[in-house]
Amino acid sequence: MTTAAGSLATLLVLADGRLPAGGHAHSSGLEAQVSAGRIRHLADVDAFLRGRLATGGLVASAFAGAGCARTHAIEDLDFAFEVRTPSPALRHASRAQGKALFRAGRAMWPAPALHRPDVHQPVALGVVAAAAGLAPEQAAVAAAWHTISGPASAAVRLLGLDPYGVHALLARLAPDCDTIATKAMTYLEKSLDDLPADGAPLLDIGAEHHATWEVRLFAS
Amino acid sequence: MPHKDTDGTVPHGHGPMDPGPDPHAPLTENRRALRIGIGGPVGSGKTALVAALCRSLAAELRLAVVTNDIYTTEDADFLLRNGVLPASHVRAVETGCCPHTAIRDDISANLDAVEDLEAQLGPLDLILVESGGDNLTATFSKGLIDAQIFVVDVAGGDKVPRKGGPGVTTADLLVINKTDLAPLVGADLSVMDRDARARRGDLPTIFQSIAEDKGASQVAAWVRAQVTSRVAVA
Numbered sequence: 001m002t003t004a005a006g007s008l009a010t011l012l013v014l015a016d017g018r019l020p021a022g023g024h025a026h027s028s029g030l031e032a033q034v035s036a037g038r039i040r041h042l043a044d045v046d047a048f049l050r051g052r053l054a055t056g057g058l059v060a061s062a063f064a065g066a067g068c069a070r071t072h073a074i075e076d077l078d079f080a081f082e083v084r085t086p087s088p089a090l091r092h093a094s095r096a097q098g099k100a101l102f103r104a105g106r107a108m109w110p111a112p113a114l115h116r117p118d119v120h121q122p123v124a125l126g127v128v129a130a131a132a133g134l135a136p137e138q139a140a141v142a143a144a145w146h147t148i149s150g151p152a153s154a155a156v157r158l159l160g161l162d163p164y165g166v167h168a169l170l171a172r173l174a175p176d177c178d179t180i181a182t183k184a185m186t187y188l189e190k191s192l193d194d195l196p197a198d199g200a201p202l203l204d205i206g207a208e209h210h211a212t213w214e215v216r217l218f219a220s
Numbered sequence: 221m222p223h224k225d226t227d228g229t230v231p232h233g234h235g236p237m238d239p240g241p242d243p244h245a246p247l248t249e250n251r252r253a254l255r256i257g258i259g260g261p262v263g264s265g266k267t268a269l270v271a272a273l274c275r276s277l278a279a280e281l282r283l284a285v286v287t288n289d290i291y292t293t294e295d296a297d298f299l300l301r302n303g304v305l306p307a308s309h310v311r312a313v314e315t316g317c318c319p320h321t322a323i324r325d326d327i328s329a330n331l332d333a334v335e336d337l338e339a340q341l342g343p344l345d346l347i348l349v350e351s352g353g354d355n356l357t358a359t360f361s362k363g364l365i366d367a368q369i370f371v372v373d374v375a376g377g378d379k380v381p382r383k384g385g386p387g388v389t390t391a392d393l394l395v396i397n398k399t400d401l402a403p404l405v406g407a408d409l410s411v412m413d414r415d416a417r418a419r420r421g422d423l424p425t426i427f428q429s430i431a432e433d434k435g436a437s438q439v440a441a442w443v444r445a446q447v448t449s450r451v452a453v454a
Contacts, residue, residue: 020326025316100328157317219314219329 006134013108014125014132015142017149022100026093027154027218028052028147032206034158042165045155049148049173053180055198057147059084060122061184062196064143065136067126069188071113074127080192081120087204089211091120093220098124105131121146136188141181148173154218253284253344254450255334256443257323257360259387260371262353265397265430267298269371270350272436273443274304281345281447284309284337286330288322288352311337319352327364334364346447356385367446369439373397374407381415389419393426393442400429 017023030048033039039048063081070077085091099118105128106114113127122143129139152170156163187195210216258266270285277283285305289312299305311333315322322330334347349365351358360368370391372380375398381388388394394416402409409427416425426438 018325020328022326022328024318024321024326025314025329027316096329096332099332100326103328103331154316216314218316 004135005138006129006132010132011134011138011142014129014134015145015149017153019104020100021104022097023146023150024153025219026097026150027158027220028056028151029090029200029203029206029210029220030151030154031158031216031218032210033203034155035210036206039155040159042161042169045152045159045161045166046169048155049152049169050176051200052147052151052203053144053173053176055200056203057144057177057180058184058196058198060125060143060147061140061181062187063120063122064126064129065140065181065184065188066195067123068130068134068136068139069126071127071130073192074113074116074119074123076192077123077126078119080195081123084195084197084199085120086199087207089207089220090204092211093207094120094122096219097121101125101128104128108132137181137185140184141177144177144180144184145174148177158217251343253282253334253338253347254367254447255347255349255365256446257349257351257365257368258371259323259351259354259358259360259368259391260395261355261373261376264353264371264373264376266350266353266371268430269369269395269397269436269439270348271299271302271304272430272434273348273440274299275302276435276437276440277346277443278304281444282341282343283346283348284311284341284344286311286313286333286337286347286349288313288315288319288330288350309337309341315352319354320358323349323351323360323364324358325361327361330364346443356380356383356387359386359390366450367392369393369395371395371397374399374402374409374412375405377405378407378409378412379415381412381419384419388416391423392446393424393439394420395439396425396427398429398431399427400431 030039033048039045063077066077067074082091085094095118098121101121101124102114102116109131111131114131125143126139129142148170152166155161156166207220258270260266285299287310299310300307313322313329313333330349337347338344368391370387374396396412399409428436428438430436
């Protein structure tokens with residue numbers, strides 16, 4: 001299914017890292033891995049982001065595309081994403097970001113669908129994209145981008161990495177975001193059970209440890 | 221499939237079942253708690269001020285606190301240890317290494333915390349939102365708070381008011397804290413007073429020492445006046 005693409009500038013508004021949708025306080029699991037000593041250098045961040053994109057990125061991208069295309073089935077989609085998120089801490093983080101995204105979405109593109117209390121972030125992204133007049137593939141690529149842009153920013157803050165090096169990495173990964181979104185779109189007509197369920201157990205475990213820390217800089 | 225009555229009609233909301241006018245007064249913007257932001261540099265005494273305000277006001281106002289400290293439970297523990305507020309009335313927000321972002325650019329987590337407190341505790345009169353320690357440029361978004369207090373201390377140097385910055389210049393109340401330390405650190409309070417007046421025009425400034433005044437009585441009086449004037453407007 002191909003839908004007419006919405007405004008590219010509108011897509012930039014939705015995908016902007018300065019969108020006040022709570023993302024700045026989440027590291028997508030990076031803080032836990034930095035603390036464990038598994039991520040120290042730019043090359044480690046490269047591997048982390050590639051892994052994120054191929055697993056959680058594909059799931060998020062597919063659910064964002066589906067959320068945009070199936071605005072009548074949000075609750076089912078939300079449940080399907082819930083059961084793909086084994087870590088309670090990550091479920092909480094995802095819902096908190098979905099709630100924040102709906103808050104921003106209501107201000108930007110008011111729509112009745114945005115008045116739900118809290119929906120998982122990728123599904124919320126799809127619903128907000130639909131309210132903004134964007135197409136499912138645009139929601140899917142925004143979700144793939146969100147998967148890596150948040151932890152990349154966290155890496156700059158946690159590790160003091162050269163921001164040019166990190167953005168060069170993001171530029172290299174941009175075509176991979178397109179590829180993931182294209183792959184995610186192949187699931188658009190699939191049943192909920194057949195949507196991707198790729199995961200990263202170490203990130204799930206790390207998130208559970210992270211949630212118990214007394215001192216943490218990021219919410220997840 | 222809608223339920224049908226025995227005469228075949230579908231029940232609806234008019235006629236004898238009409239609920240009539242809503243008996244409740246309309247909700248207004250002022251029904252929610254007054255939100256006061258408390259910001260300022262690291263170590264200037266924000267948490268001590270929050271604790272002092274709780275001590276002074278908890279008996280007369282329904283209040284709660286949101287903290288943005290990186291030690292997520294530290295401030296809450298401080299308030300608990302000092303016996304001024306139960307744990308259920310304190311929420312901590314993580315700020316992702318950017319305390320000013322969480323109170324100014326992306327206020328969503330703080331708004332969630334404020335709304336959760338009101339949802340769980342019922343109507344409140346006052347919510348104090350304490351920022352993480354930051355620098356002189358950090359101020360609260362008007363989308364998050366109704367009024368803000370900026371806290372600096374004499375041990376940070378008596379030049380701080382002259383340096384200005386949005387906190388010192390525009391905060392609804394400037395608090396110059398730890399005046400008891402002035403002689404020890406060589407800070408000239410008259411210089412700070414003169415510079416604060418020059419920077420702030422008619423906006424108020426309070427000099428205080430919580431070591432000498434455990435309830436921060438002048439600041440508490442200012443906060444009380446904010447709550448009262450808002451009720452009068454409502």
